[in-house]
Amino acid sequence: MAFQYLTNIPLEKAKKEYLKLLKANGMTPSTEKIKVYDAAGRITAGPVYALISAPHYNACAMDGIALKAGLTFGATETTPVFLTAEQYVPVDTGDPLPQGCDAVIMIEDVIATEGGIRLFQAATPWQHIRQIGEDICAGEMLLPSYTEITPSSIGAMIAAGVLEVEVTKKPVVGIIPTGDEIILPTTNPQEGDILEFNSAIFSSMLRLWGAEPVTFPIVKDNLEQIKQAIRDALAECDLLIVNAGSSAGREDYSAQAISEVGQVLYHGLAIKPGKPAILGYSGGKAILGVPGYPVSGIIVIEEILRPIVEYLGNRLTAEKLCEEAVLSKAIVSTLKYREFVRVRMGYVQGRLIASPLNRGSGVVSSFMKADGIVEVPQGVEGYESGATVKVHLLRPTQELRRNLVATGSHDPLLDEISDLMRRTWGDISMSSSHVGSMGGIMAIRRGEAHVAGTHLLDEKTGQYNTAFIKKYFPSGGVRLVECVNRTQGLMIRKGNPKNILGIKDLTKEGIRYINRQKGSGTRVLCDYLCRQEGIDTSKIYGYNREEFTHTAVAALIASDTADVGLGIYSAAKLYDLDFVPICEEQYDLLIPDYAWDTTMVQRLLQVLKSESFRQRLEALGGYTLKNPGTVRERF
């Protein structure tokens, strides 16, 4: 058995050997004949030759008369030629050229006269005639092999009498989801249920690459059942994905199942996420064991399966579109793996800025939000913040140029702004990362964002934001724009079972607090409130447990993972939590002068001033709006 236990094979080596092995075992593209009507986007399997000429007859190209050109020789303005009705034939555009004729004269040049017509200009032989083969000659090659069929080539083929065309068959890729805990998607799962959505992701990816995906029923964690499912699927598929159970845990049967039905080339790749991939095969059919975490799965499918699908489809692998970008945050990687880090991107001051997203391999939303991927090669420890790195773009740069880069403090209102901007203009997008108010100020200082939400309370003055801006922008260059006032308070589980009435109660026995991250305005506020009340925060259980958004804090309280957290009213309302209001605070937007005149920022200001924005915030609850979108102060 070629089985190898959790190896750490470099990606390129594994890819190359796998493809080579599969080819050596007989993997090869197959072909099918289809109607030309259905052929758009398909790949020719061989050269396509014209069966008939186009036009297939000599066609009159004008409305007018057809005749023998010789009859008109000598005709001029002063010496017209007279012809009788027997000497010409009236024709319309598209009519076959009548027998014996070799020219067409436009109706505008024909002067009717008694007993016939007069012509004041001689005709050139073959004028205004679309000759046989003008467009296509029978027998000529229309399309070479391995060429994508476009709409106009469909037209050309039909014109040339080609109604069926031999194309490369779409490879059929089977997807077998496995796992005791895996269930079909539902809106109401039980604890421990894992929704099976990987097959939906993989299927859509495969369709984009020209494959035909087939998802099989979910198989339990049972070696024999998995083996049987693989055998059955192999009978009808060109290649196979066995999803999850690809690692080496107690209930991971994929590697054994694949090695008993077929063989395993490698188990374990030097990539992250995606390490526990299984490169298996049965004859010339790939059987790929894919990790269960969606991000790992996507990367393994993209890196390992895509080249195979493209080979079977006779398609070229599209070159990865790459650009250089500046990292807004360090990426720490390990020497052992090649790591794929999703990033959000945008152009700020003409520089392309890349902000790393959550790297958890279970965080599928990181792929949804990603504009690009930074690869940290094996043997490289990572990149520093501010480093220039190569990014594989997932969206074209034109779109990235119209991306409003928002950062700083989190508030769900940012998403509403994003939606309102798109609904109004369509060509603008907005990406926000939640790094807290201080993080936002620093990002603006480094020239890495267009706007940052901030609500930092200066304890000395009781004022928001200005003291901090003066400190971090001593020479100015930014504007503070009014956004909203919002209510901060304690979010508590519905019914307040632990009877929490204020900040003082946070140190009580059995109270589990959930905090926001250091540097966030809400954390600053919480520290301040505790100091005011003379509370030692080390006495608060969970004070070091940090989340990055109001919503995440609310979600943990709602699920009884924590009892209380400081946050805004709209988050409490969203999760139907009890709320003890503590103070109203000023949530402003910091906008640097360098971004002020961009279309994105100007449109943002328009949205802030709009009636729709007021309506949306009213629906969210807990906000007071005075003059959003106006400049509070210019620094």
Add this chain to the structure above:
Amino acid sequence: MAFQYLTNIPLEKAKKEYLKLLKANGMTPSTEKIKVYDAAGRITAGPVYALISAPHYNACAMDGIALKAGLTFGATETTPVFLTAEQYVPVDTGDPLPQGCDAVIMIEDVIATEGGIRLFQAATPWQHIRQIGEDICAGEMLLPSYTEITPSSIGAMIAAGVLEVEVTKKPVVGIIPTGDEIILPTTNPQEGDILEFNSAIFSSMLRLWGAEPVTFPIVKDNLEQIKQAIRDALAECDLLIVNAGSSAGREDYSAQAISEVGQVLYHGLAIKPGKPAILGYSGGKAILGVPGYPVSGIIVIEEILRPIVEYLGNRLTAEKLCEEAVLSKAIVSTLKYREFVRVRMGYVQGRLIASPLNRGSGVVSSFMKADGIVEVPQGVEGYESGATVKVHLLRPTQELRRNLVATGSHDPLLDEISDLMRRTWGDISMSSSHVGSMGGIMAIRRGEAHVAGTHLLDEKTGQYNTAFIKKYFPSGGVRLVECVNRTQGLMIRKGNPKNILGIKDLTKEGIRYINRQKGSGTRVLCDYLCRQEGIDTSKIYGYNREEFTHTAVAALIASDTADVGLGIYSAAKLYDLDFVPICEEQYDLLIPDYAWDTTMVQRLLQVLKSESFRQRLEALGGYTLKNPGTVRERF
């Protein structure tokens, strides 16, 4: 009636007013709810919010044990903590965190011992747990409005309990083909039949833009029938294409039909091809009258209909990808229209070269072959050869960089080379234009091609090519590469009804000759043969009637449009013509030093030397191969 008779409205004005009018009349995108599984590539109609959090429970992220972290505090390498079986719970990855636990310890770190386990390291609270909402928090906005749904966003939606999503409905576009002479495609049409392939082209284009095309049955040239067809189609479509009959000829009913069922904004645009377009409407539904010639139709649909389809689909109009290129041939245009000229393109010596294709509006193959489109604005007379012009690219520049630009003398063997290159490497394409041997030499001299076929006979020496190359490349810089010897002769209709036995017979009464264009090697040969025989070519009927390829000459003889022409054996064989051999000639390839080391040329040489090439030419017939691909002489 708003009807206007064949106006000449500038395109941008017409587009803008048409879209504005349709919107004012109530045209607006509509929405539908679909399964998330089917949503890839669709556009969100509104913001999508998460219904549940993902994960929706606190999940163990490792195989191992779950416990209360507090139990492990103080554990070190030297002071392990001992726990009994009641104090922890064995868990697998993905299991719900057991009640009362707040940490998971990896199985590797758990040391089994009598009566329980020992731990040598303290656990941090919440370690190795995927907390509720780590990926997505219930209530957060997953996608804003008008956003294309990607594979990973499908995954994120399902994870967030969103199984159905409101998307923009694909606009339904009806296509009504009209015309007495129009028939459904067949491989065996009669004279005068016009194959209806426009609807197949338009449908494929519409699908690419996110619309749902519906093709209706062909309607005869009858006003009432056309009106009825429009009324019926309007009932089920969002917009309508009435194809052909859009001009003002005897049987052109479209404008009248549209104006009687609805209204006409403009009839006649200042574009070429595409002038006789009809911008009609009925309420908020566009009824577009589209010219019958396919090239005109494609341009009208692309320019007028695409923005409407994209508006209805809430899609952004993709920006036209443009590059500057050098024209290899002048484009003469008229001041009156904005003209769209299809061009083939390739990089030669780092410069992007654009060669205009046949501009006939019936020549659908020109669109199939096109790599780009040059727009000559209204009011501009055209561009000179060598001018730098802006080209709208139809293929990405990466592909154009791998395009072998072949020119010069025509031979069907060039298409076979093109096919063999693609079959062997896939990532290389070849575009050949047929400008004759002299044209090819000139193109190489101007630095506009990688290779040119040439077979020019020097009358003085009886030698091929060398004399011409010495004359036009006095300082060298090119190589002459052996390709094939081929048989030239007279191609005559099967059975030789007019008893043509040699060059001498060309002047006989009733013989219709068909010639090749001046500058082609075959024309040079014919002139030479006539001089040898002492024939006055002005006495040959049709000597000035020129075609650009051997195949075109053969096609005209096969269809009895001409009786005889000089050409190569393979063309005669293709059309099953009689053939009177006259001489064997040397068909070489001229390759400039500047292109010699390109991948394209090196691969071309490999193909010439291959066994497959020999086999292909044997099948074509009339060729002798000695050492194809070897350098005859370096200049």
